[in-house]
Amino acid sequence: MTVFRPGGYELTKKAAESVSLHGKVLDIGCGLGASLEYLAGELGIEPHGVDLSEETVRKAGKSYIVCADACALPFADESFDACMLECVLSITDDPEKAIDEAYRVLKKGGALIISTLTCGGDKLVDRGRLSLEILGELLTAKGFEIKLISDENSLLRSFAAKLIFEYGSFAAYAEAARAELGSCALDCSMPAQGTGYGLLTAIKLQEGKT
Secondary structure, three states: OOOOOHHHHHHHHHHHHHHHOOOEEEOOOOOOHHHHHHHOOOOOOOEEEEOOOHHHHHHOOOOEEEOOOOEOOOOOOOOEEEEEEEEEEEHHHOOHHHHHHHHHHHHEEEEEEEEEOOOOOOOOOOOEEOOOOHHHHHHHHHHHEEEEEEHHHHHHHHHHHHHHHOOHHHHHHHHHHHHHOOOOOOOOOOOOOOOOEEEEEEEOOOOOOO
């Protein structure tokens, strides 16, 4: 299955290893479910996914992927051993609410995985990019223990080069992604200067703060 994000399965594996991923895993903004299929095959996790696009869910055609908003997850409290947000948190309507929802549905001791385009500055979100520093502070305040924050800029550079080679332009890539997924998670109009890529993983503390 085609993976339309920097790092692909390599980064998913790195994230999974950092938190000893296991059990029931919810991929929020899962697209066609590529990461879930990979993790089920590699680690034997129980896959669950949500995506905002009805077209994407229809194309996925999997009983464990449903149409839902990251800010209003249709699951009970403490339902999952892990939640993943790969290239999706910065483009949600309310990233902080999405974090609160992930916290709510995670079991105590559950893992949170976030990969995202990044930027500096004093705002959490800027044109589809997140400040990892501010995100880390926010997660800590909400009751998570940070396990890993890593600069993955080299993966972004490799991804960009691959896009140009395979598609000829970022616009052509975006069109292909929308045709395959029903949406495109990356804003190809964002400025190259100051844009990076990063990975953050965390664990929900036994005694939460929210």
